[in-house]
Amino acid sequence: MPSNPSPLAEVTETREHVHAALTRTSTGKEDLRELESGLDSLQSDADRKHRIDWSRILLPVAALVVMVLIWQFYVSLGVKRRDLVPGPLDVVAQMGVLWSDGKFQQSIWTSLQRGVVGFLISVAIATPVGLLLAQVAPLRRAFGPLISGLQVLPSVAWVPAAIIWFGLTDATVYFVVFMGAIPSIINGLISGVDQIPPQYRRVGTVLGASRLQMALQVILPAALPGYLSGLKQGWAFSWRSLMAAEIIAVGGTIGFGLGSLLDQGRVLSDMTIVMAAILLILGVGILIEPAGLRAHRKATPAPPRPPGRQHPLTRPVQSQTHRKSPTAAVGLLPLPAANA
Amino acid sequence: MPVILEHLGKRFGDGAPVLDDVNANINQGEFVALLGASGCGKSTLLNIIAGLEAPTSGALEVPSDGAAFMFQDAALFPWLTARENIELALKLRGVGKAERRIKAQELLELVHLGTAGDKRPHELSGGMRQRVSLARSLAQDRQLLLMDEPFAALDAITRDLLHDELERIWKETGRTIVFVTHNVREAVRLGQRVLLLSSRPGRVVQEWAVTEEHRTDAGLAGQLTGVITARLREEIRRHAK
Structure with missing residues (x-):
């Protein structure tokens, strides 16, 4: 803001110790230190205690209890036959039976192990490919639409082809998991690199970073939030694909997973097994998700405060969780960060 | 090792020149405020001195080890x-x-x-x-420190304080500082010399020396601020249609 051009008004003021913005305003080094430390404490937020927010745990649990109660209530009305719509207690009892059979443990172990191994291999494949596509523009132009398309294609569509190519083996299951997870992870990594503010690269240049240093010290950490949400989505896709594959491809050397358990329930027309399997699949999904989320939140810094700018790292995709986090300055974002 | 800019020009593509015939000498340990309205190519000039961009004409001499750079946002x-x-x-x-x-x-x-x-x-x-x-x-x-409106986004109280702070650090470290700003008060408060850059194309049109008296005498500083502001507005008026 340019000052008022008339100098007369300022001249008439007292000549001695005028603390105007035009001159030195502090009296010495100690004074300056004191002023700054006062301002610092005024301007930085009081130390936020990282207490456990119980409502985050209790409310979902309460919602779950309500849902189970509604379920039980519906069943006790007796609208449908009990063997078609079993109650929560029947399903819990069935789980107990499955546990003592060993099927419970076996199916969870088989599926979880496959999901995790498949996911890790997907990460190992998708990360270098994603970095390559993010950095080499022509490659990205060429393959970008294809990869986005693959992300939309339900990976279950690959099951018939996989069965023909690989037979009823684990290879079929893994293939389907890869087709589900890899495009998501690649896309996440690419958009993570895209969202790096250009300023960061300039800072890197000014600080004298070499190409390699730039990649390792600047680009990779800056792309981490996008990469992690890609990983999260990648996990969700591999878990879904895995279940689909296990339901469709049963037998051969394919082991007994949660999907197989579900299919067995269908074959036996035993709704308690079907419901138990669905709940287990859901449960594993819910339990694995927060583990990924925690890493995500840790790596995603809260938006900085200058108003009028949206933090470039806040991703619209799946950003609900960290927008709600107490550190995010939601009120200062001029535009909704996400209409998720 | 001073910074010497001789007939420096810069244009992007076929557009009108952003900088045209910029001449300036900056001495070792000097604090120079580079003042100008929007679109005068202040940041471009700074980028050229930093070696982030190349000039399209003219010559410049900068320290061989390059420059440190401070941006508007941290x-x-x-x-x-x-x-x-x-x-x-x-x-x-x-x-x-x-x-x-x-x-x-x-x-x-x-x-x-x-x-x-x-x-x-x-x-x-x-x-x-x-x-x-x-x-x-x-x-x-680096001996040379380039600052691109580093305090522009701060509130006034903090900015005043950081002016004192920057002056202190400049004196303690003996850096050569080129400080770009569009704030006349800031230029007068900090610079030993204020260079006014015209807009479209950018060119050094006038410069003022700021003395130690201006640091302690608000009246004197206010007067100089007024003079520089008047000259700056003259430059801006040239672009009125």
Whole structure:
């Protein structure tokens, strides 16, 4: 803001110790230190205690209890036959039976192990490919639409082809998991690199970073939030694909997973097994998700405060969780960060 | 090693020149404020001095080891703490690990943030972030420090304080500083010399010396501010249709 051009008004003021913005305003080094430390404490937020927010745990649990109660209530009305719509207690009892059979443990172990191994291999494949596509523009132009398309294609569509190519083996299951997870992870990594503010690269240049240093010290950490949400989505896709594959491809050397358990329930027309399997699949999904989320939140810094700018790292995709986090300055974002 | 700009020109593509025939000498240890309205190519000029962009005509002489640069937004890396941000600058300069630790702490003390070193940028106020950014640019250990409106986004109280702070640090470290601003008061408050850049094309049209008296006498400083503002407005009026 340019000052008022008339100098007369300022001249008439007292000549001695005028603390105007035009001159030195502090009296010495100690004074300056004191002023700054006062301002610092005024301007930085009081130390936020990282207490456990119980409502985050209790409310979902309460919602779950309500849902189970509604379920039980519906069943006790007796609208449908009990063997078609079993109650929560029947399903819990069935789980107990499955546990003592060993099927419970076996199916969870088989599926979880496959999901995790498949996911890790997907990460190992998708990360270098994603970095390559993010950095080499022509490659990205060429393959970008294809990869986005693959992300939309339900990976279950690959099951018939996989069965023909690989037979009823684990290879079929893994293939389907890869087709589900890899495009998501690649896309996440690419958009993570895209969202790096250009300023960061300039800072890197000014600080004298070499190409390699730039990649390792600047680009990779800056792309981490996008990469992690890609990983999260990648996990969700591999878990879904895995279940689909296990339901469709049963037998051969394919082991007994949660999907197989579900299919067995269908074959036996035993709704308690079907419901138990669905709940287990859901449960594993819910339990694995927060583990990924925690890493995500840790790596995603809260938006900085200058108003009028949206933090470039806040991703619209799946950003609900960290927008709600107490550190995010939601009120200062001029535009909704996400209409998720 | 002074900075010498001779008939410096810059145009992007076939457009009108952004800078045209810019001449300036900046002496060792001098604090020069580069003042101009929007669109005068201040930032472009700074980028050219920093070696981030090449001029299209003219010649310039800059220190061979390049320049440290401070941006308008602190541009700290959010995944590093304040200390680690400073240490990264030292690391990229090739400073050993043990020395980095010591040097970073010294720099934090210098900007009066000795106790805030372990905070992440988002936990710091705007003024604190800008001070970390200053410490980081000092960590580059270049004689020449280029500053591109570093306090423009700060509130007035913080800005006044940082002016004092920057003046103190400049005196303590003996850096040569080129400070770009569109704020006349800021230019008068900080610079030993104020260079006024015209707009479209950018060219140094006039310069003023700022003396020690201006630092302590608000009346004198106000007068100079008025004179410079009048000249700046004359430049702006030229573009009226």
